[in-house]
Amino acid sequence: DVENEYFSDGLTEELLNVLAQIKEIKVAGRTSSFAFKGKDEDLRLIGEKLNVAHLLEGSVRKAGNRVRVTAQLIKSDDGYHLWSQTYDRQLNDVFAIQEDIAEQVVDALKVTLLGVEAQRLARTPTESAEAHDAYLLGRHVILRNSFESLKQAENHFKEALRLDPEYAEAWAALAKAYLRQINTGATTKEAGHPRADEALNTAIELNPDLAEAYSVRATYHLQRDEDDLAANALERALELQPNNVDAAQGFASLMNQKGDFESALDWNARALALDPLWPGLTWQRANLFQLLHRDDDALRAFGRLREIAPDSPLGYYGPALMHYFGTGRMDEAVKWYARSSEVDPSDYELYSYAALAFTHIGDFEAAEAWLEAAERVGPGQSMPHLARTA
16 A cells, blocks of 8 residues: 555564664665565575575555554575564554564574663564654655655654654654755754754663664764764664664765775775665765776776666766866766766756866857756756856
8 A cells, every 4th residue: 555655664664673783684774675675576686686695575554553564584595485474463563563573583594682682672662653653654754855855754753752752763763854954955054953962862861772863873973073973973873783774884974074085985885785775875985986096996886876776867977077077088078967967857957067068178059058958947046157157
């Protein structure tokens, strides 16, 4: 049911996060796992792409106050079923379902849980089914990352907290919404940082073992150029959840920010091992190669980005920027700008840069055509104006 997609996606992501807390299990990240949602792909191919030996798959059906969850654990190389179960429960039993699935997976894989891991698996984040539902709605819309969706996410998380003020996960998610609003320009650091800081303090006070709160805390410190505090938060996140992709990616960003590009590349590789189909990580990798003047590796990384995210302009935009600002090959730059504009015809910055590139190679007629397109797509925007005056 499309109307309940937010709920099934939310339960799936929560279960992924539960399993990621277990040190002996390597869990593929959200983006890569979700790439196969609803697809009838060959199990061996999925295992190879995610570099995993086992697949946990299933479905969620929600009707009124009832939920049915099916789950099965399968060996990716031969399709052998290690375990399967169907749960018909009330909505307020969803955390018990997640705990049971995680325990069954651990048992089937013959993994020994540490005492603290068992305690974390048994933890119930909230007793309110309504608060949990609002939280999942917020997690669903925040992924769109637009001004409107980030405000919607903020409102959903606040509703979850109105229903359960001690819901630590909702406090951490609210802080993430504030920080993303800063990143997108929907709010200022002056307005957003105090709110995010307060929400994170509350989340950690309520649950000192919440890995996500520390990875979000690291983002907060990175935005404020507080490198040491960011590193402390990232270390704590990885201590609590060794498979935390956001924390590994955060360390890559931190090392990049400090100018240690080799270390950044190592952390990026660690994140990619967990979430190989996350386009943002491949984009980060390509840019790190550029900073290290490894242009051939950068071009290969951009090629990989086009392979895993063919609808994203970044795989084409990256080579254009690289040639424009790095190699000086304006003939290559204009070619890639043209291809990226075909993928994203609404991006006036692409047209503006293409106009500048054509100007560099002396094709003023083509430059004027691209500039007119930039002004048509982004009327009143500063970038087309700057390109014309340049």
